Amino acid sequence: MENAIAVKFDRVCQILEQHQRDPHKLIPILQEIQEEYQYLPEEIMTFVSTALGLSTSQVYGVATFYSHFTLSPKGKYVVKVCDGTACHVKKSTSLIDAIAEELGLSSSGKTTEDLLFTLETVACLGACGLAPAIVINEQVYGHMTPESTVQLIKEIKAKEAQI
């Protein structure tokens, strides 16, 4: 975790400078910081509030208001399983169970310890024709089965193992 914060601190300073430390630009600043870290670390949000002259509670308020922002670290691959009506009737829950089992995630944990995967459920991806559908980062996969989903995860794991 320490190093995750480490390397990117320079970028935070740059981002703040690019936005002239303007408190009105809090949202774009947080967005760019989240791009760097994949989430908003508490230390960094506190630093941002000092730099912008805002109270930390204001920054926290904004960060928790928008569902775009996340305060806990996410994996390199964010797997979103659609559990909207169409996907649900096509047994999307079996996909969720299969992924959780493959990744060794408990009911409370959403991110693997190696920070490679995060499992999320979303209400509707708008891809009902492909139900049940999942999205990994920006890529959509349709007509999934537990087997094909696990296969997909395994492929990513293999690819990552090579790096």
Added chain:
Amino acid sequence: MKKAYITVDGIHVPIEGEKNLLEVIRKANIELPTFCYHSEISVYGACRMCMVDIEGRGLQPSCSTSAADGMVVKTNTKEIRNLRKMIVELMLAHHDQNCTTCPKSGECRLQEIAQQLGVSKVRFKQIHDFAPLDDSSDAIVRDPSKCVLCGDCVRVCNEIQSVGVLDFAQRGFSSTVVASFDKPFGTVECVNCGQCIKVCPVGALSPKSQIDGVWEAIHDPKKKVVVQIAPAVRVSLGEYFGYKPGAATSGQIITALRMLGFDQIYDTAFAADLTVLQEGDEFLERYLKGQNLPQFTSCCPAWVKFAEQYYPDMLPNLSTCKSPQQMFGSLCKDQLTKILDIEREDLVVVSIMPCTAKKYEAKRPEFFEGDNPDVDFVLTTKELSLMIKEQGIEFEKLEPGSYDMPFGFKTGAGVIFGNSGGVSEAVLRYAAAKLNHGKMLDVRELRGPESTRVAEISIGDVSLRLGIVSGLANARRLIDKVRSGEENFDLIEVMACCGGCINGGGQPTSSDQEHLSKRAKGLQDQDKMLQFHSSQENPYLQELMREDLTEEKAHELLHTFYQNRKRITLDDIMIRRPEQEAELSIKICLGTSCFLRGAQTLYSQLTDYITQNGLDEVTEISASFCNELCQKGPVVTINGKILEHCTFERAVQELKKVKSFAH
């Protein structure tokens, strides 16, 4: 020019510069229900209770709508009545309705409005669990199960106090008002002033009660329980018993305290007189030496914590005098234990304060001897009223009583401490005598309802410039001017609550300016009626100074110290750590003070320098969020050596030195 009018329920009402429609409607003697409207903070328009029907525009919230000539407004239609009831029902659906045990019962706006609107049943069910109660703070209890999300506390903390501890978090059903990162209240920047309690319409924020502890001490036959009463309490406690604001009820309070079982009844104003002498001497010494000016007063514990958090570079300018409450406490525990021949543990000192921050102050570790505090319990004005009611005392029928000696005797100077400007006036009266310029009374330049006042006072050939400020946002503005050199003062009196202690967080909740002026006048009248008006004239104090308080002893008992309080209480963060062991270690303070002095630029310059010189592999860089050297920022530590007022050149010089040793 023709006067502008609106029509409210058929009544013509002139517009006379009111900031919104709601204020104009009030002139028609119609009080619209509101939760989130307070004239002294910004308009928020959240609660929607003040909706009115404006002809041609439909339903509009009157608090956030400007009045315009010719407007025809209805405040009482079927639609509006239904709407208001519905809002109250929805609030009640997510509100812990255990009213009988709620600290706000009887003063609760939700209770009052629900009754007023005839809400007899709630049609909606509670669908979410309540977040747990937070009693981690020494002064303030936060109960989210009562919160109606009006945002009054958020705005008062941000706008009036410029602290901004609380804000809304989450959204929709999950919306809550919390401190940053949902941290416990006792661990955040809260200065405990309690102004949030004063504006909270419900029981979501309340003073942390110490009533039970006081009863226990009173009922313990081994304990001697002495009590001190702060000046502001005597002109406001009566409000709980039907007296008008400002009515001095000292006599009844004393009798009531005796009936409650307190052994000795003393006056904090005695200790205030002592504060004047100590702080006056300190000021004159600094003034003559030209050191650490302006001197800031230190009576207000909310201000002290504020300074420790946001102005650590100004701490040497704070008077080292303890506040009157704490002077009283240490004096009692020192003197009374001898006079009464009892152990320190068996002497219980209780204070009655208009203030919630005093609860926090009494718990500061420097005001303890071992496990035993100088002040054992702090009750707010409200808590005392509750004890009096609990005992069944008919307050308004009581015969007045008188204070016990010696610590019950005071001069008028000690009494006016409760008003903003009072401490300054008291110190000036003393300074005038000390500089042999006779009596100086009634320094009216120092008084007034404005929250920031500047006075230039001449005592003989000495000319003093005084700043008097109340409300911490006002204090911040004034101090920033002092920091930048735009303003210059000899003495600055800061009170965290607007108007001073009479408007403290432990007082009756009205912060109406008229009420405050009456309380202020109540204290000024008391000053006039007392025999002495300058602290040095207090005969009991003179005796104490002569017999018991050597200079050394006074210093030990009556003075204190301050500490920087990191605003960012986090560990250092490691920014770069090389694979092998680092030869160079650079730690940069990025805390608030250092940040303002350019630490971030310095950080960028240094990291660039490291990279350009190919030192990435051997350098470890970390950031700390306070090195406790705020006056000397920016602070950079290179291989353990602390560089104060560090510049890029200075840091490079040090890096070169260390690097050449390493090779």
